[in-house]
Amino acid sequence: MVPTGVFQVNDTALQATQLKTALTFDKAKAVRGFRLPDATFRIVSRSAAVLVLIILTGVVVSLIHGSIPVFKAMGFEFFTSSSWNPVTERFSAGAAVFGTLVTSAIALLIAVPIGLGIAVFLTEICTPRLRRPIAIAIELLAGIPSIIYGIWGLFFLAPFLQVYVQPSLISAFEGIPILSTLFQGPPYGIGILTAGLVLAVMVLPFITSISRDVFETVPPVLKEAAYGMGCTTWEVVKNIVIPYTKSGVVGGIMLALGRALGETMAVTFVIGNAHKISGSLLAPGTSISANIANEFTEAVGDIYTSALIALGLILFVITFIVIALARLLLMRLNLRAGT
Amino acid sequence: MKFTTIIAAGFALAASLTSALAADISGAGATFPYPLYAKWADTYKKQTGIGLNYQSIGSGGGIKQIQAKTVTFGATDAPLSGADLEKWGLVQFPMVMGGIVPVVNIDGINPAQMVLDGPTLANIYLGKITKWDDAALKALNPSLKLPSSAIIVIRRSDGSGTTFNFAHYLAKVSEDWKKNVGVSTALEWPVGIGAKGNEGVANNVMQANGSIGYVEFAYAKQNGLAYTKMVNASGKTVAPSLAAFQAGAVSADWNSEPGFAVILSNPAGATAWPMTASTWILMYREAKDAEASAAAVKFFKWAFASGDKMAMDLDYVPMPDSVVNNVSKILAEIK
Numbered sequence: 245m246v247p248t249g250v251f252q253v254n255d256t257a258l259q260a261t262q263l264k265t266a267l268t269f270d271k272a273k274a275v276r277g278f279r280l281p282d283a284t285f286r287i288v289s290r291s292a293a294v295l296v297l298i299i300l301t302g303v304v305v306s307l308i309h310g311s312i313p314v315f316k317a318m319g320f321e322f323f324t325s326s327s328w329n330p331v332t333e334r335f336s337a338g339a340a341v342f343g344t345l346v347t348s349a350i351a352l353l354i355a356v357p358i359g360l361g362i363a364v365f366l367t368e369i370c371t372p373r374l375r376r377p378i379a380i381a382i383e384l385l386a387g388i389p390s391i392i393y394g395i396w397g398l399f400f401l402a403p404f405l406q407v408y409v410q411p412s413l414i415s416a417f418e419g420i421p422i423l424s425t426l427f428q429g430p431p432y433g434i435g436i437l438t439a440g441l442v443l444a445v446m447v448l449p450f451i452t453s454i455s456r457d458v459f460e461t462v463p464p465v466l467k468e469a470a471y472g473m474g475c476t477t478w479e480v481v482k483n484i485v486i487p488y489t490k491s492g493v494v495g496g497i498m499l500a501l502g503r504a505l506g507e508t509m510a511v512t513f514v515i516g517n518a519h520k521i522s523g524s525l526l527a528p529g530t531s532i533s534a535n536i537a538n539e540f541t542e543a544v545g546d547i548y549t550s551a552l553i554a555l556g557l558i559l560f561v562i563t564f565i566v567i568a569l570a571r572l573l574l575m576r577l578n579l580r581a582g583t
Numbered sequence: 584m585k586f587t588t589i590i591a592a593g594f595a596l597a598a599s600l601t602s603a604l605a606a607d608i609s610g611a612g613a614t615f616p617y618p619l620y621a622k623w624a625d626t627y628k629k630q631t632g633i634g635l636n637y638q639s640i641g642s643g644g645g646i647k648q649i650q651a652k653t654v655t656f657g658a659t660d661a662p663l664s665g666a667d668l669e670k671w672g673l674v675q676f677p678m679v680m681g682g683i684v685p686v687v688n689i690d691g692i693n694p695a696q697m698v699l700d701g702p703t704l705a706n707i708y709l710g711k712i713t714k715w716d717d718a719a720l721k722a723l724n725p726s727l728k729l730p731s732s733a734i735i736v737i738r739r740s741d742g743s744g745t746t747f748n749f750a751h752y753l754a755k756v757s758e759d760w761k762k763n764v765g766v767s768t769a770l771e772w773p774v775g776i777g778a779k780g781n782e783g784v785a786n787n788v789m790q791a792n793g794s795i796g797y798v799e800f801a802y803a804k805q806n807g808l809a810y811t812k813m814v815n816a817s818g819k820t821v822a823p824s825l826a827a828f829q830a831g832a833v834s835a836d837w838n839s840e841p842g843f844a845v846i847l848s849n850p851a852g853a854t855a856w857p858m859t860a861s862t863w864i865l866m867y868r869e870a871k872d873a874e875a876s877a878a879a880v881k882f883f884k885w886a887f888a889s890g891d892k893m894a895m896d897l898d899y900v901p902m903p904d905s906v907v908n909n910v911s912k913i914l915a916e917i918k
Contacts, residue, residue: 330742331770332765399786403791406791433791518775518777519772530777539742541643542769544768
């Protein structure tokens with residue numbers, strides 16, 4: 245009996261092994277069939293990701309390479325002075341960087357409160373019947389090409405400001421320190437302030453639609469609990485909605501800032517294109533992108549072209565810093581909230 | 584199978600397109616003469632079947648493109664110096680002209696009413712004259728009622744041949760301008776608002792009451808802007824007109840500079856307008872593609888012979904016959 249049993253056991257073991265080999269053989273074959281498409285897919289998607297890095301590096305390298313002549317010619321003065329003289333080939337970025345930062349700051353100063361206001365109204369207060377038209381209007385605002393904003397700024401907003409708004413601003417703040425410098429005449433109509441206003445309208449949809457989308461993610465139960473405790477709408481927004489969605493809101497604002505910094509056409513139309521740093525918001529100025537758009541086609545000579553490329557590099561760095569700061573801010577906010 | 588067919592068809596299409604383009608004359612450069620070159624090209628194509636592909640990318644771009652040999656001719660509003668032409672083996676000749684006029688926007692002032700002279704215009708653009716009722720302006724315009732409002736100075740923001748010629752004139756009539764601002768297609772302007780292109784300056788002047796700008800004559804006429812008269816080099820007051828622009832070109836000594844690089848600012852002649860802008864063509868003396876070069880030369884000869892009417896229709900100023908005779912000698916030298 246025993247030998248038989250052994251035999252039988254062996255036999256079963258043998259059969260099992262045979263069965264196993266047959267099975268593994270089949271599985272391996274099946275898996276091998278998948279291997280090629282799988283590998284191809286992996287390679288394709290990986291190279292797509294690598295391509296982004298290559299393009300980014302390529303852009304940075306070519307910008308730096310293109311900037312070298314002007315850095316050699318101007319040294320550190322390229323960053324500190326505000327003169328821009330194609331005749332003597334003395335270039336510096338001061339005025340353009342100043343204009344870019346100030347117009348973007350004005351735009352955010354105006355667009356953030358209004359944009360958040362619209363988003364709160366749409367999600368918390370508005371009747372459903374009114375919600376759709378306003379939302380669609382906002383989306384349409386985002387879809388208008390920037391050249392249209394430029395034309396609108398030049399033909400409507402600038403003359404309007406020149407005739408009706410700027411003279412009263414100038415006379416209203418006359419004699420008040422700081423404010424009188426900020427709003428010093430003559431009223432040109434176009435200038436830093438007008439560029440900031442046009443940018444504000446342009447970035448408004450970004451802030452509004454992103455804020456609205458994230459406000460809608462707030463769980464109703466949280467809001468209802470707060471309302472149930474007797475909170476007013478303002479208190480609900482301040483204590484529940486904003487804290488819950490702050491990273492999304494900050495993200496929307498940063499996206500808006502990114503657009504404001506890089507906006508070219510609309511700004512070129514209304515900023516006045518003067519290479520000057522002025523204390524007055526009504527004075528004409530220039531921005532990095534407007535400067536490049538204006539002068540690149542007719543830039544003759546290596547240093548001139550190089551100065552414009554270097555401006556591009558600076559804009560790249562500024563945008564990079566903005567994104568990095570946004571990330572840092574979000575990380576801090578999340579840390580404090582303990583999530 | 585199907586995919587290959589599509590690719591093959593694509594290649595065939597691309598090949599036929601390139602061969603079609605190869606027959607065309609290619610050029611790039613100044614934006615100022617673009618409307619005229621386009622008009623000439625259209626007519627020339629109808630007559631001969633040979634097209635012209637002109638990219639109006641700006642004078643600076645035109646110079647870069649011809650140096651890179653990507654085009655058969657380059658076009659520029661600011662001429663290259665004799666040394667540069669020699670270095671690159673290029674020839675240069677003027678093609679057509681345009682008049683530059685100051686334009687103002689003051690209530691009650693119509694075209695050709697206000698009178699300006701060179702030093703006054705320079706002082707306005709230097710920021711030394713800031714009000715319309717300045718003594719210098721009053722002395723030139725005793726009969727006009729000038730407001731006491733601030734002068735809003737409008738100028739080009741982009742690099743431009745118009746600016747180059749304008750600044751060249753101001754440098755001739757004002758020592759201060761020559762020393763502190765200089766002459767180039769783009770400047771470090773002491774005052775003013777920058778607007779893009781002739782149309783940008785024209786629009787800004789139309790928008791802003793109390794403004795002054797400078798544009799090609801065509802833009803002033805088309806937009807109904809109040810252009811001014813000027814006191815010319817002979818001390819005569821002239822109004823801008825085709826005849827006044829040409830008078831400046833006739834009196835100029837075109838052979839005094841290599842490559843006809845003569846800037847018609849403040850020319851002599853009692854009837855000459857002080858600011859006239861020429862635009863030049865750049866070609867290789869010995870081009871690597873001789874066939875394309877010959878086709879371009881043929882086109883320019885045709886334009887000089889029968890393009891004047893079209894030029895005048897678009898408010899450009901044809902080169903005077905004396906200049907065209909000189910240019911034909913240069914054209915004959917191009918291989």
